[in-house]
Amino acid sequence: MHxxxxxxxxxxxxxxxxxxxxxVWIHVNARDWRDLHAHYLEDxxxxxxxxxxxxxxxxxxxxxxxxxxRNGQKPSFRVDFNRYVGGQEFLGLDAVVLNNVWLDPSxxxxxxxxxxxxxxxxxxxxQAHVRLFVGASREYAGVYAVSEEIDEKFAAAMLxxxxxxxxxxxxxxxxxxxxxxPGPDLxxxxxxxxPRTHQTASVATLYxxxxxxxxxxxxxxxxxxxxxxxxxLDLKTFITMLAVQNFVAQTDGLVSGVGMNNFYLxxxxxxxxxxxxxxxxxxxFSQIMMPPWxxxxxxxxxxxxxxxxxxxxxxxxxxxxxxxxxASGWLERxxxxxxxxxxxxxxxxxxxxxxxxxxxxDQALVKQFAxxxxxxxxxxVTSLAPELLAARRR
Amino acid sequence: MxxxxxxxxxxxxxxxxxTRIAAAGGAAVLLGVAPVPASAQITFTFDKRPSxxxxxxxxADLRVKSQSDFRDFPEEPGRDxxxxxxxxxxxxxxxxxxxxxxxxxxxxxxxxxxxPWRDVYVNARVLQDLDVRGGxxxxxxSLDQLTSGMDLDFNYRSLAGSFLSPGRDVGVMAHxxxxxxxxxxxxxxxxxxxxxxxxxxxxxPQTRRTYAVRLVVRPWGGSKSRKLLRSMxxxxxxxxxxxxxxxxxxxxxTVPGDPFFDPLYVNGRRQRIGAEFQWRPSSVGLQxxxxxxxxxxxxxxxxxxxxxDALARGWYLSGTWLITGERKKDSIEPARPLFRGGIGAVxxxxxxxxxxxxxDGASASxxxxxxxxxxxxxxxxxxxxVNWYLNDYLKVQANLIREQRTLNGQPIAGLEHFWSRTLRLxxxx
Numbered sequence: 001m002h003x004x005x006x007x008x009x010x011x012x013x014x015x016x017x018x019x020x021x022x023x024v025w026i027h028v029n030a031r032d033w034r035d036l037h038a039h040y041l042e043d044x045x046x047x048x049x050x051x052x053x054x055x056x057x058x059x060x061x062x063x064x065x066x067x068x069x070r071n072g073q074k075p076s077f078r079v080d081f082n083r084y085v086g087g088q089e090f091l092g093l094d095a096v097v098l099n100n101v102w103l104d105p106s107x108x109x110x111x112x113x114x115x116x117x118x119x120x121x122x123x124x125x126x127q128a129h130v131r132l133f134v135g136a137s138r139e140y141a142g143v144y145a146v147s148e149e150i151d152e153k154f155a156a157a158m159l160x161x162x163x164x165x166x167x168x169x170x171x172x173x174x175x176x177x178x179x180x181x182p183g184p185d186l187x188x189x190x191x192x193x194x195p196r197t198h199q200t201a202s203v204a205t206l207y208x209x210x211x212x213x214x215x216x217x218x219x220x221x222x223x224x225x226x227x228x229x230x231x232x233l234d235l236k237t238f239i240t241m242l243a244v245q246n247f248v249a250q251t252d253g254l255v256s257g258v259g260m261n262n263f264y265l266x267x268x269x270x271x272x273x274x275x276x277x278x279x280x281x282x283x284x285f286s287q288i289m290m291p292p293w294x295x296x297x298x299x300x301x302x303x304x305x306x307x308x309x310x311x312x313x314x315x316x317x318x319x320x321x322x323x324x325x326x327a328s329g330w331l332e333r334x335x336x337x338x339x340x341x342x343x344x345x346x347x348x349x350x351x352x353x354x355x356x357x358x359x360x361x362d363q364a365l366v367k368q369f370a371x372x373x374x375x376x377x378x379x380x381v382t383s384l385a386p387e388l389l390a391a392r393r394r
Numbered sequence: 395m396x397x398x399x400x401x402x403x404x405x406x407x408x409x410x411x412x413t414r415i416a417a418a419g420g421a422a423v424l425l426g427v428a429p430v431p432a433s434a435q436i437t438f439t440f441d442k443r444p445s446x447x448x449x450x451x452x453x454a455d456l457r458v459k460s461q462s463d464f465r466d467f468p469e470e471p472g473r474d475x476x477x478x479x480x481x482x483x484x485x486x487x488x489x490x491x492x493x494x495x496x497x498x499x500x501x502x503x504x505x506x507x508x509x510p511w512r513d514v515y516v517n518a519r520v521l522q523d524l525d526v527r528g529g530x531x532x533x534x535x536s537l538d539q540l541t542s543g544m545d546l547d548f549n550y551r552s553l554a555g556s557f558l559s560p561g562r563d564v565g566v567m568a569h570x571x572x573x574x575x576x577x578x579x580x581x582x583x584x585x586x587x588x589x590x591x592x593x594x595x596x597x598x599p600q601t602r603r604t605y606a607v608r609l610v611v612r613p614w615g616g617s618k619s620r621k622l623l624r625s626m627x628x629x630x631x632x633x634x635x636x637x638x639x640x641x642x643x644x645x646x647x648t649v650p651g652d653p654f655f656d657p658l659y660v661n662g663r664r665q666r667i668g669a670e671f672q673w674r675p676s677s678v679g680l681q682x683x684x685x686x687x688x689x690x691x692x693x694x695x696x697x698x699x700x701x702x703d704a705l706a707r708g709w710y711l712s713g714t715w716l717i718t719g720e721r722k723k724d725s726i727e728p729a730r731p732l733f734r735g736g737i738g739a740v741x742x743x744x745x746x747x748x749x750x751x752x753x754d755g756a757s758a759s760x761x762x763x764x765x766x767x768x769x770x771x772x773x774x775x776x777x778x779x780v781n782w783y784l785n786d787y788l789k790v791q792a793n794l795i796r797e798q799r800t801l802n803g804q805p806i807a808g809l810e811h812f813w814s815r816t817l818r819l820x821x822x823x
Contacts, residue, residue, distance in 0.1 A: 029698055047696070049696050059761070
């Protein structure tokens with residue numbers, strides 16, 4: 001039976017639920033593997049067979065991906081199952097990302113963050129770790145985080161919507177943006193919002209609703225934020241996402257000193273309503289003492305949320321919800337489980353940029369963060385709004 | 395023969411002055427090449443084209459070739475629209491003979507800045523049945539490819555002749571005629587695999603030599619009793635060369651010039667075999683050709699294993715009829731040129747052809763550049779044309795072309811039938 005057909009009977013959870021450290025084997029020609037590393041700055045696709053647990057998805061395509069993590073020593077990859085064979089899927093997925101966890105010595109920050117998002121009810125991609133093997137000799141290529149892509153299938157499964165407009169946000173160096181109104185020129189949006197669906201649609205079709213959203217955010221009255229934005233944004237989910245990001249101290253997300261980053265924007269089909277989806281949260285779980293309202297004033301929308309008591313309370317409450325989740329011990333247990341799962345593989349990783357000592361140090365930091373962050377966030381919230389915590393305890 | 399003085403009368407005084415200066419300059423250059431006796435005679439003539447002759451030391455004929463196309467190609471999804479006008483060819487060159495035993499040709503394409511040189515070679519008559527040619531010229535393979543672009547019966551060469559033959563390269567070739575012109579042979583060795591290959595192969599430093607041989611037999615070539623059969627010729631050709639490892643498979647294209655074959659990873663040898671037939675009884679011309687190529691794919695699999703060879707084949711069958719009665723040959727000369735009491739020569743032409751790629755093996759096929767089995771692709775083309783030879787210099791060609799493309803034996807969705815119309819205005823000197 002063909003590999004793709006075999007995989008249809010199984011769910012992507014088997015690969016992505018993180019219950020085990022899976023092995024993935026990329027069958028790739030030796031010359032292609034060399035070329036791919038030599039030309040890692042290019043997005044050239046190479047043909048591969050993708051094998052997992054005896055399922056071989058033949059004639060897939062692989063290319064190097066990533067921005068700041070892109071390198072020729074241990075590249076991140078996008079594996080596209082229908083690059084050469086139209087309609088081919090693997091576990092119901094069109095593609096997966098193999099993340100090199102290059103900037104994260106602990107190797108688990110992104111995965112752990114996505115887990116918290118999902119636990120808090122924010123749609124976020126599933127992730128797990130794998131050991132990657134390549135070539136005819138099954139050479140070990142290191143520990144990777146395998147992630148589902150944010151694409152049409154993700155939207156259908158997580159947002160229960162099909163045929164919407166999905167954009168990957170690209171921050172422009174030197175031009176930080178935090179929802180300020182750039183003016184009527186749709187061309188401003190083109191380099192920032194990369195369409196991942198409906199790529200051939202006109203600029204007006206793609207970007208006028210995005211511009212409408214930005215204008216609405218700037219026009220909205222802080223006291224009537226939910227009502228003024230109801231047509232454009234799922235504000236409640238946005239606030240929850242903001243709370244999770246600030247709980248895990250993600251310093252390169254919706255709010256930062258250099259503008260918004262690391263998110264997708266999904267506009268529901270037939271509407272002007274959008275949803276923000278988190279991506280690439282590997283800066284998290286470091287600054288354990290970071291105030292959970294850091295940099296909120298640097299963004300038009302988060303400033304309006306923060307400055308209006310009603311929405312500030314909503315935000316702080318969302319923070320406490322995440323803190324409750326973590327305080328149960330779940331987050332630390334998860335951090336420990338992931339550590340145990342990948343430790344031996346990480347030690348053996350021939351291309352990891354950090355020594356084993358650094359891995360252990362960062363793992364200890366992440367575990368400490370997972371253990372202690374809830375209490376710290378609660379203290380912050382109590383210092384600002386003691387009645388919220390008190391009401392919760394009653 | 396039109397003398398230089400007659401030519402001068404046709405031009406005004408200023409042009410004559412320029413011509414004389416240019417001629418004097420050219421002659422000075424040529425005289426500097428070889429020692430010329432004081433008694434050497436320099437003559438200019440204009441018999442079809444300007445010619446210079448320096449006694450029996452050197453001749454030089456100026457050649458000018460121009461082809462302007464008006465094209466109406468259908469819009470295709472995912473393809474760039476083609477411009478209506480295309481300056482297909484704009485070449486200048488010099489050809490001639492020196493020291494009696496040597497022929498030469500130098501030709502430059504003015505449109506092609508990165509690779510302007512076409513035929514640049516010297517041909518030496520070594521023995522009665524042996525010539526040796528050295529330089530840059532067409533590798534002896536494919537009748538259609540070896541036919542001058544100015545003498546084609548259709549606006550475009552057959553797809554097989556265009557994309558499965560090697561084209562030009564730098565090399566050395568022995569050629570000649572045997573058995574009273576019944577057998578013609580060409581065999582040579584060339585620096586690489588020709589210029590009619592992918593850019594990646596052309597520029598690959600790993601590229602190595604290609605060997606070629608072509609034999610054409612004219613069984614009745616010398617017959618005086620069977621005049622109709624005298625022009626009948628059949629031949630075979632073969633090339634064998636090393637392929638640089640990479641995505642260097644042969645590039646098959648459609649009539650409008652878009653890629654049709656997927657570029658595949660290849661490594662090893664490339665072999666071509668071709669069969670050709672030509673017969674030109676009186677004003678009728680019949681021509682056919684079959685070409686098959688085989689590219690090895692050593693260690694090109696996902697596991698570095700050898701893959702089945704990549705195959706391509708092409709064939710065509712064409713027929714022409716000069717309805718004004720001239721005899722069919724390479725360069726048609728109207729019996730009654732336009733403006734000189736006639737309408738020129740008119741010829742109708744038809745061609746059916748196919749270009750196909752696949753691999754050894756059967757059953758399911760895939761479409762990656764490293765697939766063991768390659769999805770079979772076929773482009774079937776029918777061409778109908780009218781050629782109008784106004785005089786010895788001008789020619790107008792109109793073609794109506796129908797293409798049908800299939801993948802895995804099924805018409806490619808949305809690309810079942812293509813109609814193209816092309817009109818060419820040609821000037822040759």
